[in-house]
Amino acid sequence: MHEVDMTKALVLSLKEWWVASGQPKVERVHLVVGAFTGVEPVSLAFAFETQKCGTFLEAAALVIRETPFIAYCQPCRQEYQPAIGTCYGCPTCGSPLEEIRSGRELKIDHVEYSQPGVAHA
Ligand SMILES: [Zn+2]
Incomplete structure (x- = not known):
């Protein structure tokens, strides 16, 4: 249940960023998860998969980097x-x-996205 609540908070902050950024297509969400947070990356990934359906994150992949x-x-x-x-x-x-x-981090490292209609130079 821990990871489900974490993911809800994560999706909320991503959504704020997404709206403020002009609603780009989110491709990958990179997370940093410390070994001392008690968060299981597998559970977190699973919670993300179940919660992203039907949202702006549907096409996004979650990439988790664990810190010791x-x-x-x-x-x-x-x-x-x-x-x-x-x-x-x-x-x-x-x-x-x-x-x-180190080991207590749980944060969004960075997000990979593409802006529809904007040409990449
Ligand atoms: Zn010592």
Whole structure:
């Protein structure tokens, strides 16, 4: 259900952009989904497929780029990939997770589209 709500919000913001941009033909929607968002790309793609039917996004494909979960350890001054078994702490010194550098993104990266009636130079 998480992904369904996400997709609804996504479609809404895409529609605002689409109307403001003169209703171009949307070809591909590129998304960035962080590994720490709890969003399953497969579920997200499925929700998108079911919700786009009959809308301005019907012909659009969804392209999902996953970003890894990366944290930063202050004492070690280094980035690391937190693991569940270590409570997301630093694998070198054991410091608890404090700073997340990547993995919480869930956003539209960019949209590929063509303007009907406008010649591409
Ligand atoms: Zn450390």
